[in-house]
Amino acid sequence: MPRRSPFVVKLARDERAALEARARKYTCPYRDVIRAKIVLLAAMGLRNDMIGARLNVPRQIVSKWRKRFFHDRLAGLDEEPRGGRRARFSPSVVVEVKRLACEAPRVQGVPLARWSIGELQREAVTRGVVATISGTTVWRWLAADAIRPWRHRTWLFPRDPAFAAKAGPILDLHAGLWDGQPLAPNDCVLSADEKTSIQARRRRHPSLPPRAHQVARVEHEYARMGAWAYLAAWDVRRATLFGRCELRTGIAAFDRLVAQVMAQEPHRSAPRVFWIMDNGSGHRGQKAVARLQAQWPTLIPVFTPIHASWLNQIEIYFSIVQRKVLTPTDFADLAALEATLLAFQSRYEAAAHPFEWTFTRQDLVALLARLALAEHRPAA
Numbered sequence: 145m146p147r148r149s150p151f152v153v154k155l156a157r158d159e160r161a162a163l164e165a166r167a168r169k170y171t172c173p174y175r176d177v178i179r180a181k182i183v184l185l186a187a188m189g190l191r192n193d194m195i196g197a198r199l200n201v202p203r204q205i206v207s208k209w210r211k212r213f214f215h216d217r218l219a220g221l222d223e224e225p226r227g228g229r230r231a232r233f234s235p236s237v238v239v240e241v242k243r244l245a246c247e248a249p250r251v252q253g254v255p256l257a258r259w260s261i262g263e264l265q266r267e268a269v270t271r272g273v274v275a276t277i278s279g280t281t282v283w284r285w286l287a288a289d290a291i292r293p294w295r296h297r298t299w300l301f302p303r304d305p306a307f308a309a310k311a312g313p314i315l316d317l318h319a320g321l322w323d324g325q326p327l328a329p330n331d332c333v334l335s336a337d338e339k340t341s342i343q344a345r346r347r348r349h350p351s352l353p354p355r356a357h358q359v360a361r362v363e364h365e366y367a368r369m370g371a372w373a374y375l376a377a378w379d380v381r382r383a384t385l386f387g388r389c390e391l392r393t394g395i396a397a398f399d400r401l402v403a404q405v406m407a408q409e410p411h412r413s414a415p416r417v418f419w420i421m422d423n424g425s426g427h428r429g430q431k432a433v434a435r436l437q438a439q440w441p442t443l444i445p446v447f448t449p450i451h452a453s454w455l456n457q458i459e460i461y462f463s464i465v466q467r468k469v470l471t472p473t474d475f476a477d478l479a480a481l482e483a484t485l486l487a488f489q490s491r492y493e494a495a496a497h498p499f500e501w502t503f504t505r506q507d508l509v510a511l512l513a514r515l516a517l518a519e520h521r522p523a524a
Contacts, residue, residue, distance in 0.1 A: 149207065151214035153186040160187070162218060171290040179221045182209045233274065238285050240273050245286055245293045259293040261286075301515060304449035311508055313446055314420055314455045318380065318501040322418070327381075330410060332417045335457040336377040336401065338393050338424065339465070342485075344369040344475040351474050362472045370478045374465075374485055375401045378458045380420075382410075383496040385461070387489050389482040395435075398426035406440050418444045420456055457499055464492070 155163070166172055166180040178199060185195045192206040199206075212220035245264055249256035256263060261279045268274050268282070286292070304310065313322070317333050320326055327333070345366040352361040375397060376387035386405045390397040402419075411417050417440070421427055427436070433445050453459050469488050475481040 300451045307449045310449040332414045333380040339374040344481040345473045
């Protein structure tokens with residue numbers, strides 16, 4: 145029988161928090177993640193052979209890091225200085241390459257939209273930072289600080305002067321509040337929008353499924369077979385979906401979605417049904433509010449600010465539809481596209497849970513403060 149290690153690991157609260165953060169941090173070196181997991185499993189009372197089997201590492205490695213943590217705690221998990229030849233590049237060279245990677249190429253007079261490893265390598269040599277350097281070395285320096293200048297994200301400044309006043313009630317609804325009071329158990333919160341111009345693209349040649357050593361293949365050329373507008377509403381509190389395909393958006397199409405939802409329980413008998421929606425042409429302004437409430441007196445429209453689709457939870461569902469149903473698009477006709485969208489809606493709803501919304505009013509205040517500071521910061 146394998147003997148138990150004499151180095152019994154017991155963790156303080158701060159040590160456990162640090163190890164758990166290290167174990168789930170994807171930017172950490174793999175060796176640091178494994179060492180953190182070894183100590184966490186050791187603290188659960190597992191033997192070295194059990195930990196090794198679970199993490200697929202030799203028992204001797206588990207024993208080594210358990211012992212080092214027992215004697216030196218968190219510092220014992222750090223790499224010790226190693227011998228070997230002197231570093232080929234000075235720290236100032238590493239810093240200069242990282243500085244270059246963190247500046248836009250055009251600021252440096254280079255006609256590029258963004259840096260790649262090859263372009264950084266070439267620019268470092270051109271500027272005389274180094275006489276010669278490999279792309280692997282540049283990549284390793286950048287990876288140490290998770291610098292990825294070849295990637296980018298787009299974003300928008302909020303331009304609605306009443307952004308906070310409009311966004312606040314939506315965040316309250318996601319938190320189960322309205323006018324500072326908790327929502328009643330039978331109140332409903334709907335998040336609704338349209339995903340427009342979903343094309344049915346029939347490929348010129350049949351798509352080929354994946355097989356050994358080959359990914360699925362989809363013909364590049366296609367014939368357009370028409371397009372749907374997919375209107376959907378997501379019950380934020382109950383994780384239920386309602387959707388329909390329409391040939392075009394507008395007042396009539398949106399009213400049909402509202403009728404589809406409001407005619408069913410629990411929305412039909414709910415004392416209040418909050419509808420979170422953007423300022424689309426089919427449901428914008430006081431005329432839309434009057435029209436909807438004349439037919440459905442319990443309906444309370446709540447409009448998002450401009451450039452704030454991220455506040456509308458139905459957009460999360462639409463992104464799931466885009467990834468799982470519409471990429472790549474390959475449908476024989478509009479009927480096949482509609483059938484697939486509605487079938488996926490039922491499939492998703494069967495296993496759905498309410499989205500875990502964590503962004504609060506306090507987060508909004510902090511975000512707007514940062515954006516205000518960035519907007520008035522002088523350009524580099």
